[in-house]
Structures are given as C-alpha cells and as structure tokens.
Amino acid sequence: MKDTIRQLLQQALTQLVTDGVLPEGLSPAIQVENARDKTHGDFASNIAMMLAKPAGLKPRDLAEKLIQALPASDDVSKVEIAGPGFLNFFQNTAALANRLDAALADAHLGVRKSGPAEKVVVDLSAPNLAKEMHVGHLRSTIIGDSVARILEFLGDRVIRQNHVGDWGTQFGMLLAYLEENPITSDELSDLENFYRAAKKRFDESEAFATRARSLVVKLQAGDADCLALWTRFKDISLSHCQKTYELLNVKLSMADVMGESAYNDDLANVVADLRHSGLLVENQGAQCVFLDEFKNAEGDPLPVIVQKADGGYLYATTDLAAVRYRSNVLKADRALYFVDQRQALHFNQVFEVARRAGFVGHPMRMEHMGFGTMNGADGRPFKTRDGGTVKLIDLLNEAKERAYALVKDKNPTLPEDELRRIGEVVGIGAVKYADLSKHRTSDYSFNFELMLNFDGNTAPYLLYAYTRVASVFRKLGKGFEEVTGTIVLQAPHEQELAARLAQFGEVLNSVADKGTPHVLCSYLYDIAGLFSSFYENCPILSADTAEQQQSRLRLAALTGRTLKQGLELLGLETLERM
Numbered sequence: 001m002k003d004t005i006r007q008l009l010q011q012a013l014t015q016l017v018t019d020g021v022l023p024e025g026l027s028p029a030i031q032v033e034n035a036r037d038k039t040h041g042d043f044a045s046n047i048a049m050m051l052a053k054p055a056g057l058k059p060r061d062l063a064e065k066l067i068q069a070l071p072a073s074d075d076v077s078k079v080e081i082a083g084p085g086f087l088n089f090f091q092n093t094a095a096l097a098n099r100l101d102a103a104l105a106d107a108h109l110g111v112r113k114s115g116p117a118e119k120v121v122v123d124l125s126a127p128n129l130a131k132e133m134h135v136g137h138l139r140s141t142i143i144g145d146s147v148a149r150i151l152e153f154l155g156d157r158v159i160r161q162n163h164v165g166d167w168g169t170q171f172g173m174l175l176a177y178l179e180e181n182p183i184t185s186d187e188l189s190d191l192e193n194f195y196r197a198a199k200k201r202f203d204e205s206e207a208f209a210t211r212a213r214s215l216v217v218k219l220q221a222g223d224a225d226c227l228a229l230w231t232r233f234k235d236i237s238l239s240h241c242q243k244t245y246e247l248l249n250v251k252l253s254m255a256d257v258m259g260e261s262a263y264n265d266d267l268a269n270v271v272a273d274l275r276h277s278g279l280l281v282e283n284q285g286a287q288c289v290f291l292d293e294f295k296n297a298e299g300d301p302l303p304v305i306v307q308k309a310d311g312g313y314l315y316a317t318t319d320l321a322a323v324r325y326r327s328n329v330l331k332a333d334r335a336l337y338f339v340d341q342r343q344a345l346h347f348n349q350v351f352e353v354a355r356r357a358g359f360v361g362h363p364m365r366m367e368h369m370g371f372g373t374m375n376g377a378d379g380r381p382f383k384t385r386d387g388g389t390v391k392l393i394d395l396l397n398e399a400k401e402r403a404y405a406l407v408k409d410k411n412p413t414l415p416e417d418e419l420r421r422i423g424e425v426v427g428i429g430a431v432k433y434a435d436l437s438k439h440r441t442s443d444y445s446f447n448f449e450l451m452l453n454f455d456g457n458t459a460p461y462l463l464y465a466y467t468r469v470a471s472v473f474r475k476l477g478k479g480f481e482e483v484t485g486t487i488v489l490q491a492p493h494e495q496e497l498a499a500r501l502a503q504f505g506e507v508l509n510s511v512a513d514k515g516t517p518h519v520l521c522s523y524l525y526d527i528a529g530l531f532s533s534f535y536e537n538c539p540i541l542s543a544d545t546a547e548q549q550q551s552r553l554r555l556a557a558l559t560g561r562t563l564k565q566g567l568e569l570l571g572l573e574t575l576e577r578m
C-alpha cells in the first residue's frame with residue numbers, strides 16, 4: 001500500500017511539474033508512514049512540506065494542488081490535509097479485503113519481489129576451522145541465514161558461500177601436533193583443547209615451531225601427506241560446524257563451504273593481475289595497493305597488503321580472488337557479506353581495489369552487511385566465568401535446557417518427549433530471535449532471562465501467539481486453507497489487523513534490500529498484538545452471522561499463515577501447542 005501511495009504521489013508530482021507549479025529536476029524521496037491515529041487516515045506523507053519551498057507555496061496550498069493532481073485509485077477512499085500540511089490517506093477497505101482474499105489463495109501469500117529476480121551470493125558464518133565455533137559466529141550465521149531465506153522466498157537465486165578460515169599459519173601448528181600425536185577423531189571431539197595443547201607446544205618448543213612453519217610451506221606447496229592430514233582435520237572441524245548448524249536450524253550444508261583454501265591457486269594470479277593494472281607498489285618488500293580514499297585519522301595512507309615480504313598471501317588477497325570468482329564465474333548480481341562491523345575497512349578496500357583492477361567483470365553490487373558485538377549481560381564482550389570464549393554449542397544446549405525447565409514448570413502434565421521438543425524449539429528460537437530482533441549494526445547484551453520471557457518482543461511470545469491462532473482452528477477441526485467465504489472489514493480491530501497483514505510483502509522487500517531482519521521481527525510482533533486485540537474484541541465462534549464468522553476466520557487464517565511463514569523466514573520453527 002505504501003508503494004501504491006508513493007506511485008500515486010509520484011504521478012501527481014510529475015503532473016505539477018508539467019503544470020509549472022513545481023520546478024523541473026526535483027527527485028525527492030517520497031516518505032509514506034503508517035498513521036498512528038487511524039481516525040485521521042491509515043497512511044501519511046510529508047511531501048508537501050518538503051517541497052513547499054522549491055514550489056514557492058505554503059505547505060497546505062501545495063498539499064491542495066497535490067490532491068487535485070492525484071490519479072484516482074481503487075485502493076484509496078479519501079485523502080485529507082492535516083496539521084501543517086500532511087497528506088492523510090484513507091485506505092479503501094473493500095480493496096484491502098480483496099487483496100487479503102487474494103493473499104489467502106496464494107502459496108506465497110501474495111508476496112512478490114518489487115524488482116527483477118537476481119542471483120545473490122550470501123557470504124555467511126565463515127568460522128575459522130582451527131578452533132571450535134564460538135558465540136562470535138552466531139550473528140553472521142543466523143542473520144545471513146534469515147536474509148538468504150527471504151531472498152529465496154522473493155524469488156532470487158541465492159548462492160550461499162561459507163568462506164571458512166581453513167588455511168594459513170595456524171594449520172602448520174595443528175598439523176605438527178597431529179604428526180606427533182596420532183589422534184583419533186574421538187579425541188578431536190574437543191577442538192578447543194586440541195588447539196590449546198598445540199599452541200602450548202608451539203610456544204614452548206623452538207623445534208616444534210620450526211617444524212610447524214615448514215609444514216605450512218609444505219602444505220601450501222601441495223605435499224600429499226600434509227594435505228591428507230589437513231583434510232582429516234578440516235573434515236572433523238566441519239562436522240562440528242554442521243552439528244551446530246543443524247541444532248540452529250540454519251540452512252547450510254557441506255556443499256556451501258567455499259573456504260579460503262579454495263582460492264589458493266589463484267592468489268599468485270591476483271597479485272600478477274594487480275601488477276598488470278598498475279596498482280601494485282612495493283613497500284618494505286611487501287606488495288601493496290595504495291588508494292587515495294583510504295587514510296587514517298592522521299592522514300597517513302592505509303595500504304591493502306596483498307603479499308608479504310616472505311611471499312605469503314593475506315586475508316585481503318583471498319577476498320580479492322573470491323570477488324572475482326563470485327562476479328566472473330558465479331555471475332552474481334549482488335554479493336552480501338555478513339561479517340563483523342569491525343571488518344568494514346577491509347571490505348571497503350577489497351571492493352574498491354577489485355573494481356579498479358577490473359575484477360568485477362559481471363556487474364555485481366557488493367554490500368558489507370556488518371553487525372555489532374554480542375556482549376554479556378554486563379555489557380562487556382561475552383566470556384565464560386574464567387574469561388575464556390564461550391563455545392556456541394554449549395550456549396545453545398544451555399538455552400534448550402532452560403526453556404525445557406520453564407515449559408515443564410508451566411505445563412507439568414505434557415509428555416516428556418513433547419516437553420523436550422518444545423524446549424528445543426523455544427530455547428533455540430529465543431537465542432536466535434533475541435539477536436535477529438535488534439538492528440544488526442548495534443551491539444547487544446545476551447540475556448537468557450529476557451529472551452525467554454513470555455511477554456514482550458521475544459520468541460516465546462510469538463511462538464505462543466501462533467499456537468493461539470492454531471488452537472482456534474484445532475477446535476473447529478479445520479486447516480487454515482479450509483475457510484470459505486470472503487473477508488469483509490467492519491470493526492476497527494479487523495481493519496487494523498488487515499492493514500498490517502497487507503504489508504507483509506513490503507516488509508520482506510525492505511529486509512531483502514537492507515539486510516535487516518529486525519524489521520520482520522517488529523512486523524510479526526505487531527501482527528501478534530493486533531491479532532490479540534482483534535480476538536478479544538471481535539468474537540469468532542459467537543459472531544453475529546455466518547458471513548461474519550467466515551470473514552473473521554479468514555483473517556485469523558491469514559494471521560496464522562503470516563506468523564508461521566514469517567517465523568520460518570527468520571529461521572524459527574513453530575509449534576502447534578506449547
């Protein structure tokens with residue numbers, strides 16, 4: 001609906017330019033907001049106030065002219081001027097009801113992508129395989145997963161790329177340790193301990209450190225024995241990741257792994273090609289690219305180093321190779337990088353160097369979808385009691401346990417296996433939702449009590465809201481799809497729920513565009529609240545007429561399907577009862 005109003009306003013503006021009321025060459029961003037007080041309209045725009053000055057008119061006079069120039073539309077029943085010059089739009093409830101009926105008849109709930117379908121690379125998760133996944137990898141994994149699901153739902157072709165850290169100097173140390181201690185996979189079940197033991201040897205023994213360094217060189221030169229050991233270690237580490245992904249209900253598989261090592265053979269080419277394009281400068285033996293726009297606060301240049309003096313390549317070199325692969329081989333139109341905000345400079349540099357070097361052959365928009373840090377309840381970086389990093393799998397298991405205890409307390413009579421299942425869905429959902437519902441660029445504090453609360457913008461609240469809708473239909477012995485009739489919007493609570501339900505597509509398009517799942521979270525939270533008021537004020541089972549009952553049931557069915565679909569797009573499972 002906001003899009004429709006924007007289009008109508010755009011047409012009116014064009015008309016006013018033709019009429020000479022507005023000067024040519026204006027291209028204002030037309031803002032349309034949900035009105036807070038629905039008695040004065042459903043949507044509001046401040047465009048007349050924005051353009052009053054260039055038009056040389058009072059805002060209310062320009063608003064008047066805009067209304068006259070607005071093309072007629074079935075979706076709008078009335079437009080009024082309010083306050084200093086706001087335009088208030090009243091939605092045509094019959095058109096709105098038709099739209100919702102059409103959504104109910106559609107497997108995609110009437111949602112369409114606003115632009116053409118694209119091929120999109122989503123770079124997500126990407127832990128370093130030398131260690132176990134820790135809480136720092138949660139955000140990239142679940143925010144990236146949700147955005148990937150939404151892009152797919154809108155019809156984009158998504159290619160997930162798990163750019164795992166599986167190369168580099170730590171691996172020499174681990175291989176040297178594996179060589180000394182022929183360890184079984186069982187003993188490698190705790191990678192954290194293994195890494196610590198290897199690091200200890202490395203720090204204590206000069207001979208061991210030398211051996212480790214020589215193994216990196218051998219590994220990178222393709223020595224068969226080294227590669228075999230490395231492959232074994234990598235397989236075990238990836239199987240740990242895979243277990244975490246499954247517990248997290250994240251759509252990532254081994255087939256999505258495209259680690260740093262995959263670009264190894266191309267790194268020398270990257271450096272050679274940068275040299276050809278005249279971008280390389282040697283600085284103290286290292287190969288660097290200097291770009292004018294990258295300077296530190298003192299004005300000193302911040303080079304991108306692509307090869308060290310000892311010949312070794314760096315993180316940026318691999319990312320340059322990856323950009324080239326994603327554009328030229330995968331032919332992606334867009335590449336989204338879900339990586340910690342602290343890597344912003346790295347990505348800005350890589351993207352710019354890649355463009356200048358002509359590595360982006362197929363036009364590809366590159367977007368760093370950065371995110372803030374997950375802190376502990378004390379606001380400091382999340383750590384174990386003794387200051388160590390928290391293993392992600394431990395955190396998730398604790399969430400399951402806590403949710404199980406909570407649900408058992410509320411519902412002691414449920415069978416044990418159902419309690420376990422609810423505990424898992426609620427516990428994992430709570431951890432994910434708490435993260436997804438914050439703007440990704442802000443830091444946030446991890447807090448079990450808050451995220452497991454049944455009130456407020458939390459997973460338990462939304463999962464419970466869904467079970468309430470489901471229970472209406474269970475009592476009737478019907479599925480969401482089985483309600484006939486049409487939607488007729490009369491009561492204000494019906495209209496408000498309906499208006500918000502009709503915005504699902506708009507919300508998903510905005511999340512896909514900006515990579516911000518928190519917008520979908522707030523939307524679902526609104527829907528749950530609006531449903532609850534509707535349910536209290538508009539009786540369904542004791543409705544006045546059969547038509548009214550069908551209409552209300554259809555609104556409830558669309559609410560149920562929207563909540564379930566929305567939660568699934570966030571990567572949350574739903575329950576029929578809890």
Ligand code: ARG
Pocket residue numbers: 123126127128163164165319322337339
């Ligand atoms: N492994 C890196 C880290 O843990 C993240 C990689 C992100 N993706 C990328 N293309 N650089 O910091």
